[in-house]
Amino acid sequence: MKVRHSERSGEKVQLQMTPMIDIVFQLLVFFIMTFKIVSPEGDFNIRMPIAAPSEGIPDDELQIPPIIVRLRATGTGHLSEIRMGETPLGRDFGELNQEVRRIVGDTTGPNIQDAAEVEIDADYGLQFEYVMDAITAVSGYVGPEGNVIRVCEKIKFAPPRPEP
Template identity: 30%
Template sequence: MKFSSRQPEAANMQLAPMIDIVFLLLIFFIVTWQFTRSETELDVSVPTAQEGADPERQRGEIVINILGDGAIRIEGTSVDLSQLLEKLSSIASQFENQPVRIRGDGGVEYQRIVEVIDTCQKAGIWNISFATQRPTPSQ
């Protein structure tokens, strides 16, 4: 009696779906990197400080940029204090202990910074931090 041994067929690995997933992940990370980069205005020169917290952002942190001329920008759009209050109030009602980072230009008037802080507190946001940079080492 002759027995036939059946070998299972070799499993073929499909590369096309794997390549699709890799490209989708790549696109996702590039897009999210671009969004976080746009939140920090490049023309804001934050003040320097010897001691300060790490520049790492907290999860879900909102970045408020205050330009040298006193203009307020959040998420790439210019807003006034009433629009800022409306936006922050809606966010604070959804997320408890919402973190906010204020990036004020070193030359901006202190009163403008206080107005933004006051607006954050009116909206119910108390978790506020300030962006600084380390001074350049002197030669």
């Protein structure tokens, strides 16, 4: 009781800041050490049903043969050529995007867009980044306001080519 009385009668109560500052610094160090700048990631859905399309139950959707995108690789795994069907498109994924947009039509209504399917047929040794570029080019594009405009949502892979 004596101690309390003397504290209350004083002009200023002295708070012990040291333990709090210790803990605060420990927290700060923990967060700084565990901090890592991680860029956001996103997923592209791939439709790979187990039953082959001919064996599967036909759905009510409009049936359109898939657009086949052929990606040829050089010996070192780099891209040598893109073909859409029989049309050679060089090595420009922008051109592939334009072609897919021309065929699927991003303004012609939802029906064709929903039914359109792209089949990616890549060489075994092609580096995965080119496959991702192709998937990006066929799935959509960035609009003038920075928004993503989807063109084709259905993407699948052709049966794998044998290892050279």
